[in-house]
Amino acid sequence: MNFDQARANMVEQQIRPWEVLDQAVLDLLYAVPREDFVPGAYRTLAFADMEIPIGEGEKMMAPKIEARIVQELAPRKHERVLEVGTGSGYLTALLAHRAGHVHSVEIRPALAAFGRGNLERHGADNVTLEIGDAARGWPTRAPYDAIVLTGSTPVLPRALLDQLAPGGRLFAVVGEPPVMVARLVTCSAPGAFRAVELFDTLLAPLVNAEQPPRFRF
Numbered sequence: 001m002n003f004d005q006a007r008a009n010m011v012e013q014q015i016r017p018w019e020v021l022d023q024a025v026l027d028l029l030y031a032v033p034r035e036d037f038v039p040g041a042y043r044t045l046a047f048a049d050m051e052i053p054i055g056e057g058e059k060m061m062a063p064k065i066e067a068r069i070v071q072e073l074a075p076r077k078h079e080r081v082l083e084v085g086t087g088s089g090y091l092t093a094l095l096a097h098r099a100g101h102v103h104s105v106e107i108r109p110a111l112a113a114f115g116r117g118n119l120e121r122h123g124a125d126n127v128t129l130e131i132g133d134a135a136r137g138w139p140t141r142a143p144y145d146a147i148v149l150t151g152s153t154p155v156l157p158r159a160l161l162d163q164l165a166p167g168g169r170l171f172a173v174v175g176e177p178p179v180m181v182a183r184l185v186t187c188s189a190p191g192a193f194r195a196v197e198l199f200d201t202l203l204a205p206l207v208n209a210e211q212p213p214r215f216r217f
Contacts, residue, residue: 001044003035010047010063018064025071028097034063037090037118054088056108059204061150065182066091069171072184072198073146075099082141082163084134085150085206089115089122095148096124103127103141105134107207135208137163144168151206152180161185161193173203 011029020026035046038060042052051059060066069091075081075098083092086106092115096102104127106112112131119127132138135153142163149160152173164170164187174183182198 003033003046006047007034010049014049014062014064015067018068020064020067020071022071022074024098025067028070028094029063029067032090032093032097032122034090036121037088037093054111054114056111058087058108058111060088060090061203065201065203066094068182068198069148070094070098073148073169073171075146079145080141080143081146081148082134082138082144083148083150084138086112086115086129087150089118089124089129091148091150092119092127092129093122093124095146096127099126099146101126101128103138103144104129105132105138107131107133107135133208135206136160136210139163146170149173149206151209152176152203153206153209155210155212156183156185157210161187162191164193166190173201177202 035043038046038052049062053059078100081095081099081102083104086104092102092104109131116129136157136159143165145165145168147170149172154176156174166187168187170185172183173180180202182201183195185193185195188194
């Protein structure tokens with residue numbers, strides 16, 4: 001398989017049409033070899049417009065979602081990022097290229113080991129990977145300039161918002177099937193936030209995601 005051609009096709013046929021037009025983000029997709037972050041059995045599908053199984057019942061997001069996340073969060077070299085859910089480590093690597101440091105937390109030890117191995121082979125030296133439950137943030141490292149949830153959440157926990165530094169951004173897919181929306185929340189001042197809904201999508205839920213109150217008879 002010609003990975004270089006498949007990568008170029010992904011960028012031109014999937015990523016650009018999804019309103020990812022930041023040239024720095026597009027260049028990054030060529031710089032970070034996505035095929036090195038998927039399980040070997042799926043290597044030839046690394047650039048397909050699909051979610052790829054990575055074990056433990058989890059999947060990598062489609063490439064266009066990952067690219068859109070990096071574009072919307074727009075991390076800068078002096079900023080600190082919290083990633084909730086390391087998975088394969090591919091999104092981690094993309095963020096690490098743009099940010100000063102990425103704190104990535106994975107609840108599943110086997111996936112943490114998989115992601116860590118991929119990141120070490122890639123040479124990402126500005127990533128701290130920890131095992132734990134960060135569904136409501138990771139306060140020991142807060143505040144953050146950017147936060148991304150790699151699984152959906154029915155409601156957005158206030159605890160996550162409170163871990164944003166002023167000017168910080170949070171990307172999350174919020175809602176329950178069949179209605180979910182990708183949302184970008186910006187901390188405009190301490191305790192003040194503004195949200196923009198970006199696009200409709202569906203994403204598997206985050207482990208231990210906060211649940212809305214349920215009516216009981």
